[in-house]
Amino acid sequence: MSRLSKAARKVSSSVxxxxxxxxxxxxxxxxxxxxxxxxxxxxITSVNIKGILQNxxxxxxxxxxxxxxxxxIIAAKDLNFTPTTSxxxxxxxxxxxxxxIFIDENNNSNIKYELYLRA
Numbered sequence: 001m002s003r004l005s006k007a008a009r010k011v012s013s014s015v016x017x018x019x020x021x022x023x024x025x026x027x028x029x030x031x032x033x034x035x036x037x038x039x040x041x042x043x044i045t046s047v048n049i050k051g052i053l054q055n056x057x058x059x060x061x062x063x064x065x066x067x068x069x070x071x072x073i074i075a076a077k078d079l080n081f082t083p084t085t086s087x088x089x090x091x092x093x094x095x096x097x098x099x100x101i102f103i104d105e106n107n108n109s110n111i112k113y114e115l116y117l118r119a
Contacts, residue, residue: 012111016074017050020052
């Protein structure tokens, strides 16, 4: 990782930590398939981090993104994994599904994530 990437990761974490609110990132991992019930078990790992929540701009709406969706910006440094659309975000006791992920990166290092959320 380059010095610029390290600095950008540190700055994004610091700024989001200062101005962001509390969120719970729920990493969902699929477990075993139960042939009797037909259900796949899930393992949920919760991580408390800071994030900045904002509304979707109306110009961004399309077939996937709806006008009531939210965007949550989190620092990549605050997670030791890359988010997926299988994961969930909990803000103020409301669980949101991640429907889209934009990754800002520098020199192949993730700096921050913009997660498009739907309640």
